[in-house]
Amino acid sequence: MNTESPLVPAPTVAEQLLRLCADAGVRYIFSNLGSDHPAFISAFARLQQAGLPMPEVVVCPHEMTTLSAADGYAMVTRQPQLVLVHVDVGTQNLGASVHNAARGRIPAIVVAGLSPVSCDPSVLGHRNEYIHYTQDTSRQSDIVAPYMKWMYELRAPDMVEPVARRALQIASSSPRGPVYLTGAREVWDAPAPAVREQPDHWRPSALGGLPPAEALALHEALCRAKRPLVITSYAGMDPGVPPRLVDAADRYGLGVLELGPQYVSFPGSHPCHLGYQRNVLVDEADLILLLDVDVPWLASQVTPHADATLFHIDVDPLKTDLGYWHFPAQGRFQASAAQVLAQLLALDAAPALAGRAQRLEWVAAAKERVALRIPPAPTQGPITPAELTRAVRELVNDKTVVLVEAPSHATLIASVLKTDRPGGCYLNHGAGLGWGINAAIGVKLASPESEVITLVGDGCYLFGVPGSAFWVAGACGAATLTVVYNNGGWRSPRHSTALVHPDGPAERHDRYWVASGQGVKFEALAEATGAALGFAVQDRAELASTLRSALEAVRGGRSAVVNVQLAPITSQSLLPSTAQGDQP
Ligand SMILES: Cc1ncc(C[n+]2csc(CCOP(=O)(O)OP(=O)(O)O)c2C)c(N)n1
Ligand SMILES: [Mg+2]
Numbered sequence: 001m002n003t004e005s006p007l008v009p010a011p012t013v014a015e016q017l018l019r020l021c022a023d024a025g026v027r028y029i030f031s032n033l034g035s036d037h038p039a040f041i042s043a044f045a046r047l048q049q050a051g052l053p054m055p056e057v058v059v060c061p062h063e064m065t066t067l068s069a070a071d072g073y074a075m076v077t078r079q080p081q082l083v084l085v086h087v088d089v090g091t092q093n094l095g096a097s098v099h100n101a102a103r104g105r106i107p108a109i110v111v112a113g114l115s116p117v118s119c120d121p122s123v124l125g126h127r128n129e130y131i132h133y134t135q136d137t138s139r140q141s142d143i144v145a146p147y148m149k150w151m152y153e154l155r156a157p158d159m160v161e162p163v164a165r166r167a168l169q170i171a172s173s174s175p176r177g178p179v180y181l182t183g184a185r186e187v188w189d190a191p192a193p194a195v196r197e198q199p200d201h202w203r204p205s206a207l208g209g210l211p212p213a214e215a216l217a218l219h220e221a222l223c224r225a226k227r228p229l230v231i232t233s234y235a236g237m238d239p240g241v242p243p244r245l246v247d248a249a250d251r252y253g254l255g256v257l258e259l260g261p262q263y264v265s266f267p268g269s270h271p272c273h274l275g276y277q278r279n280v281l282v283d284e285a286d287l288i289l290l291l292d293v294d295v296p297w298l299a300s301q302v303t304p305h306a307d308a309t310l311f312h313i314d315v316d317p318l319k320t321d322l323g324y325w326h327f328p329a330q331g332r333f334q335a336s337a338a339q340v341l342a343q344l345l346a347l348d349a350a351p352a353l354a355g356r357a358q359r360l361e362w363v364a365a366a367k368e369r370v371a372l373r374i375p376p377a378p379t380q381g382p383i384t385p386a387e388l389t390r391a392v393r394e395l396v397n398d399k400t401v402v403l404v405e406a407p408s409h410a411t412l413i414a415s416v417l418k419t420d421r422p423g424g425c426y427l428n429h430g431a432g433l434g435w436g437i438n439a440a441i442g443v444k445l446a447s448p449e450s451e452v453i454t455l456v457g458d459g460c461y462l463f464g465v466p467g468s469a470f471w472v473a474g475a476c477g478a479a480t481l482t483v484v485y486n487n488g489g490w491r492s493p494r495h496s497t498a499l500v501h502p503d504g505p506a507e508r509h510d511r512y513w514v515a516s517g518q519g520v521k522f523e524a525l526a527e528a529t530g531a532a533l534g535f536a537v538q539d540r541a542e543l544a545s546t547l548r549s550a551l552e553a554v555r556g557g558r559s560a561v562v563n564v565q566l567a568p569i570t571s572q573s574l575l576p577s578t579a580q581g582d583q584p
Helices: 013-023 038-050 063-077 087-094 096-103 157-172 212-224 241-253 337-346 349-354 356-370 385-393 407-417 436-446 458-463 466-475 491-500 505-509 522-527 540-555 576-582
Strands: 028-031 056-059 082-085 108-114 150-154 178-184 228-232 255-258 287-291 309-314 331-334 400-405 425-427 451-457 481-486 532-537 559-565
Touching: 013 038, 013 157, 028 063, 028 436, 056 466, 063 082, 063 087, 063 096, 063 108, 063 436, 063 466, 082 087, 087 108, 096 178, 108 157, 150 157, 157 178, 212 287, 212 309, 212 331, 212 337, 212 349, 228 241, 241 255, 241 337, 241 349, 241 356, 255 356, 309 337, 349 356, 385 407, 385 451, 385 481, 385 540, 400 407, 400 436, 407 425, 407 451, 407 491, 436 451, 436 458, 436 466, 436 481, 451 458, 451 540, 458 481, 458 522, 466 522, 466 532, 466 559, 481 522, 481 540, 491 505, 522 532, 522 559, 532 540, 540 559
Parallel strands: 028 056, 028 082, 082 108, 108 178, 150 178, 228 255, 228 287, 287 309, 309 331, 400 425, 400 451, 451 481, 481 559, 532 559
Antiparallel strands: none
């Protein structure tokens, strides 16, 4: 063992944290540095010079990239990475990525410095710049408090090891989530104590299955059911789920709906897959098994049949991070879906098989009824989202990982791609736009052999700070393909307005103020980083060949962005040349 392994004291607390994390398997530190980080920057340099293990530093021009890339990495590996940001302002710039990590149950260790407090020049790291006064907000962690699974200030150098281990342990325990660690500049630069703990005493806690009687009750209910429906969106977070859910669906004859599938939980082409649409079949099923899902239907749109038997099994069944939340269930359990499925499969198959044919009949008929009818490509007019997605599907192979952040096209995209392979497709489970092009970096770093294709709305693309995302992708060799569903703005807020005011003035006059980014050359933004190739296409005759050329560039090691022009969602212009004449 190297004499400077984590078992001997590091020169500083910051270095000890890096070494402990490296030792625990953390591969990357997605960072955006500032005046709070001299101890970290010195530690990076010293560890590098000494040839000692440390997480690889990925410098990110914008904080949205840091946590979103860690998010993508964790979706593939379920492993937390380090995110290093600058005091209050860097924490604020994490922005929506904090919400996404929380809602996605993403393990990540977010570390932010605190301004130094000492004014004594003999104290290493003391206050010596004016910003140390203005950045010393009294409640820095409040900025992210509603979203963090755990927060702690490293108050004394002595604590670095147990605090680092506890941060890793909490972030990695089910339900996983981000944690936030702070420490004043002097603390990070203080000498580190010796490492004392045994790493295997700090393993994450794991969830079990159901109490045996409850597993039996669920099994019996499934055997009695005639129209059983499973609804899931993130059960596939546990790689043990997809094969067992297939076995259970085959054995009992269960229909499975995947809603906003954060992970692939069930193969899209399986005969029991009932698609990706919310609010369907809920009122028809006589048994509903909610399996790792946050919003199984919209209570204002549909309710389960009064006689339905309702079970809910979830890593996080009460969603205590959410405000108002309730979906009915007679049996609700915090449990591992993979283990519950294994329990069911270990029970007597005969009664399950007895009613299976009848259940499968319902599944087949239901599938036909709720199938999303996807129109064929027109011969004229702009490229449609459906034909674009079909063209993307042509690029998919065994190595493809698709990331989807296309708000108003997400159901269509899932329905066209019908991803079979676990790990073949990921969605942001949060609502903070800008995730996709940054998460792609983490996905590619976590699985260098994969071909990552990110499907984004034009709005999501801009929210993702493309100048940061593509520069980082270039700097760390994480080349991916991005396809922009460019409908000239934000279709989603328009849709929301039309849902509330279907005949309102906005609808009557086509005035929505959603043509954000109108006319932007999205591909050029990526190209300007010097790390990506840009393509633009509006002619359907060139769509397939352009996508293929872009993918070839990615295979050659360069990121590529294809800006695909779809029909614009509004005739309103927000550009100055026409704005005056644009008033209704
Ligand atoms: C950070 C953030 N800001 C604003 C919103 C509100 N919002 C939801 S969807 C959407 C539009 C996204 O535009 P685009 O990616 O082009 O998708 P489209 O709606 O056109 O399909 C907006 C602004 C949000 N969810 N997150
Ligand atoms: Mg759009």
